Amino acid sequence: MVYGLGIDGGGSKTVCLLIDDRYQVLGRGEAGPSNYQSIGLSAATMAIKNAISQAVSYHQPGICIGSLGLGLAGVGRPEDIEIVRELVRQIQSNEQLQINWNIAPENFFIGGDSLIALVGGLGHDVGIVAMAGTGSQVFGRNHHGKIKRVGGWGYILGDEGGGYDIAVRGLRAVMRSFDGRLPPTRLTQELLNELGLKSPERLIEAVYRRGLGVRDMAALSTIIDRVAAEGDPVAETIITDVAQELVLATQVAIADLFNSGDFCEIVTVGGIWRGWSNLRSEFITGINAIAPQAEIVWPRHEPALGAALLAMKLR
Amino acid sequence: MVYGLGIDGGGSKTVCLLIDDRYQVLGRGEAGPSNYQSIGLSAATMAIKNAISQAVSYHQPGICIGSLGLGLAGVGRPEDIEIVRELVRQIQSNEQLQINWNIAPENFFIGGDSLIALVGGLGHDVGIVAMAGTGSQVFGRNHHGKIKRVGGWGYILGDEGGGYDIAVRGLRAVMRSFDGRLPPTRLTQELLNELGLKSPERLIEAVYRRGLGVRDMAALSTIIDRVAAEGDPVAETIITDVAQELVLATQVAIADLFNSGDFCEIVTVGGIWRGWSNLRSEFITGINAIAPQAEIVWPRHEPALGAALLAMKLR
Secondary structure, three states, X not given: OOEEEEEEXXXXXXXXXXXXXXXXXEEEEEEOOOOHHHHOHHHHHHHHHHHHHHHHOOOOOOXXXXXXXXXXXXXXXXXXXXXXXXXXXHHHOOHHHOEEEOOOHHHEEEEOHHHHHHHHHHOOOOEEEEEEXXXXXXXXXXXXXXXXXXXXXXXXXOOOOOHHHHHHHHHHHXXXXXXXXXXXXXXXXXXXXXXXXXXXXXXXXXXXXXXXXXXXXXXXXXHHHHHXXXXXXXXXXXXXXXXXXXXXXXXXXXXXXXXXXXXXXEEEEOHHHHOOOOHHHHHHHHHHXXXXXXXXXXXXXXXXXXXXXXXXXXX | OOEEXXXXXXXXXXXXXXXXXXXXXXXXXXXXXXXXHHHOHHHHHHHXXXXXXXXXXXXXXXXXXXXXXXXXXXXXXXXXXXXXXXXXXXXXXXXXXXXXXXXXXXXEEEEOHHHHXXXXXXXXXXXXXXXXXXXXXXXXXXXXXXXXXXXXXXXXXXXXOOHHHHHHHHHHHHHHHHHOOOOOOHHHHHHXXXXXXXXXXXHHHHHHHOOOOHHHHHHOHHHHHHHHHXXXXXXXXXXXXXXXXXXXXXXXXXXXXXXXOOOEEEEEEOXXXXXXXXXXXXXXXXXXXXXXXXXXXXXOOOHHHHHHHHHHOOO
16 A cells, blocks of 8 residues: 655644545644745754654554655745755655655655645645735636746735734734824724733834744734724724735636636635634625636645645646 | 034934034034944944034034034933933043033933924924935924824834835835736836846845845835836826825824914925925825915925024023
C-alpha cells in the first residue's frame, strides 16, 4: 500500500495530512509556522518535519510514501520552488522519520497556498477561492488550466479584506471618531479594552513603540466584526467596504476565467469569513448581483488535503 | 542687545533662526534631524547644537540670548517636555557655543511642531495650520487659546493626505491596475521607473524585503502628484481623495474653534502643498464650500520663526 502526504505551510501553523489512494485521511499533524521567508529555512524545515512526523505516527514505522504535495505561502517563483525542493530533500534524508520515500517526479507537487486552498476547498481544481485570513487573495483556475490571482499584495500594498486591513480600518475609525471626523463608535471602547489602553491617544504608543505586529493587528479584526454584528454603524460601514473589496476582486477573477453565464464555484477560505457580522452575506449578495450563476460554498476540505490531491491526481 | 533663538526640530532636519527684538532674522543654521524619539537623545542634542552654532556664527562671539523657542515633532506630553528641557540644559552648558545665556522662564518655550508651524505660518497665533509633509495634521487655535488637533496619528493610524499616505495609495493603485481592479494608469510606469523595477510584482520585494522606509515611501508622493497633474485619471482620483481628507480634517478644526461665519486664516505648510497637481486648489474649493469666510494662505515665515516668536512675545 502506498500513501500520500499533503502539507499546508503557513505563517501561523503547518498542517500535514496522511491519505490513502482513495483520498481518505489516515493521519493528521500540526506544527508551528513554516513560511521560511520570515522565519528562516531551518525553522521551517523543522516545522514541516514535525507535522509529517505527527501525521505518520498513527501508522506503523516504515510506511511507504508515494506522493507529496506541499503548499507554502509566498512560494511562486522558480527560485522559491528550488529552495523548497532542497528543503524537502533534507527532510527525506532524515532517518528519524522512518518513512520509505518512493515518489515519482509527477507525484511531487510544490506550490503556493492559493492552489491548495482552491483544490482542498472545492475538492477539484476549477473555480475560485476567496481567501481572507491575516491577508487576502482571490485565486481562480478554469477548465483550460488558466489561472488568475487578484490581490494578495501584502499588508502595505493590498490585502484588502484581510484581518490586518479590517483592523487598521477599525483603528483609524477610532482615531477619526476621537478627533471628530466620525461619530462616536463602540469600536473605541472595545478596541481599547482589548489592548488594555485608557484613551485613543495611547494607541500611538501601542502601535508604533510597542510595535503591534501584522498578526497581532489582524487578530483585532474579530472585534470590528463583532461590533458590526452588534449594529454599530461605523463598524458596519467597515464590514460593508471590505465585503465590496472582496466582491470586486472576485468579479475580476470570474471575468478573466469564465464566460458570462458559466457556472462556477467560489469557496470562501479563512477566518474572516467565519465572523458574526454580515461580511459573508454581503459578499454573497454582491456576487449574486454580478454573477448570478456563481455558487458560493464553504470549504469542503482543508488546504492540506488540496496539496495531497494535487500530488496524487497526476499519478 | 539681547537676541532670540527659534528652533524647528523635525524628522529630516533642524532649523535654527537668530532674531533680534524686532523679529528680524540675523542668522540661520541647518543641521540633521532632531526627532529624539527616533534617533536618540545624543544625536538630537548634537543636531540642535550644530544648528544653533551655525545660526549665531554670523554674529560675534559672546552674543547674549534672552529667549529660546524650540518646537519638536512628537513633543506634547509633560514627560517629553522635561526630556527636552534637560537636552537644552546640556546645550547651554556647552562652552564651545560661546553664547551668553540669559533666559527668563517666561522666554523659554518648548512645544510640538504644530504650534510653531501655525505661528510661523501666520505670524500670529490664531488660526489653523494644515500640515502635509511625510505625515499630516491639522492644528488650530482660537482667540481664547483653545486648541484643536485633527489627524497626525502616524502612518498606520492616520496621516491622511501626507506623503506616505499618497504614496501608498499610488502603489496600491498600481497593484489594483495590474490585476484588473483599476484601469491602466501611468502611475505604473512612473513608479516602477523611479524604483528601478521591471514589473509591479517586483514591488513586493522592494517594499517588504528591501524595506522601503516611511520617508522613502513618502518621497514617491511627488510622482503621484506629477502624474495627476499630467491628467492621469487614477492619479487624479487619489489627489482628489486626499484633498477631501484634508478638507474634512480642517472643517472639524474650524467647527471646533470658530463660530460659523467668523473670519479665520488657514495656512498650508509642508511639501505636499507645493506640487503641480490640483491638490491645493481642490482643498481651497472644498474649504470655500463649507467655510466661505476662511482664507487660505501660504506660510508667511518658516516654523523656526514661529518658535522664536512664541518665546519672545511673552517677554
